[in-house]
Amino acid sequence: MNCDEAGILLHALIDGELDAGHARELEAHFAGCVGCAAQLREFQELRKSMKPESLRYTAPAGLRARIEGKLPAPRAGASRRSVIKGFVGGAALSAIAASGVLVVVMRKDDDRRVLGEVVSAHLRSLQAQHLIDVESTDQHTVKPWFNGRLDVAPPVADLTAQGFTLLGGRLDYVDAKPVAAIVYRRRVHIINLFCAPAPGAANRAAAMESLQGFNVRRWRDNGLNLWAVSDINPDELMEFGDKFEAALKQ
């Protein structure tokens, strides 16, 4: 990657729009290029200086009234009272309700995006000859390897007896953040277990999703977001996750 490319891509990094592969290349470029690294810091500073809430404008009160006045009036009849309540008496309430819905929409959209990134990371690990950074079937080797590389200690369980062989671990990037990838094998299938810190977030029960032909078992436990990704069938992947969770609780 040259400085011209880095100069554009660093904005995508700041905006959380860069895929993990490019994010990694970019990090590598910053490590060797003082100028680009300084640019990144400058733009991050600039971003911090732009407080969106202080740069917004508020629409004049008359504008809303004029727009509402030009739209067809609510139907007369039995529902009128509730309509009036909804739109006149509770203008603020409806705004809050609508923004609440938006938050849900954005969060779901975000979840879906992260899911896409997790599957991309899985694919990359299979294609790029970069499945494993630390190769070991010993959980007591894999787990400490992440010390100093991540600000979280990922859980590593030995599931060999249950038919899932531990192959090792790898540092990967999801959502432009470093995550732990713990790699297992089931027969000829690879399972990547991605593990990212989610401090303070409530636990979330396992859910199975499917994307681009891959199955993803996702759950949240003990302040960690976890995604198990593989092309094995959903039942086996669910079993993997169940066994993994059970092994950690022992």
Place this chain on the structure above:
Amino acid sequence: MIAAGHIALPVCEAGTVMIAGGAADVGDSGKAERFKTLALPHLDDTYTLARYLLRSASDADDAVQECYLRAFRHFNTFRGGPIKPWLFAILRNVCHASYAGGARLVFTADDIDAGAAQAIPIWREDVDTPEQTMLRRHDSDTMRRLIGELPAEFREVIVLREINDLSYRDIAIVIEVPIGTVMSRLARARGMLRDAWIAAEGGSGS
């Protein structure tokens, strides 16, 4: 360049569906209610964009009103998903159509990114000022002014990204350019804003 999954994935519309649900066979007043519920919460955002695009409170007022009425007339063409980019695209067309002649809003042809480098006033040449100068705080009025002084096509990507918090994909929809162009334009826009910011720091005598 951008994660393919981010662009290709369908937008989850669960929340929107929830709001719009059960309103399939309504008449004009039902349509108006649905429109108000979806569109009016974005009035401030739309007005903000109009203020930055037009740099005039009264023009922004008119443009937003026209935008909402036009959006309502064409509400049946809204295909669900987030409504904000759809509204913004309409607002941009309104601004373009009504005010482009007044030279307040100059959108030129597609070669804008290629030719922009020469056309843009350079606030300050030496961009290698230490980033520490950035740490000092301008008041928000200064930042508003600096954003307002950016050329229109750079101003709008800054406002859409930084103030209205749109994704690259949504910005691409609003301004009708490929995502790659959004990226290069945003990079240039931030570069100009940074230079202007540093120049303003120097001029503030601190």
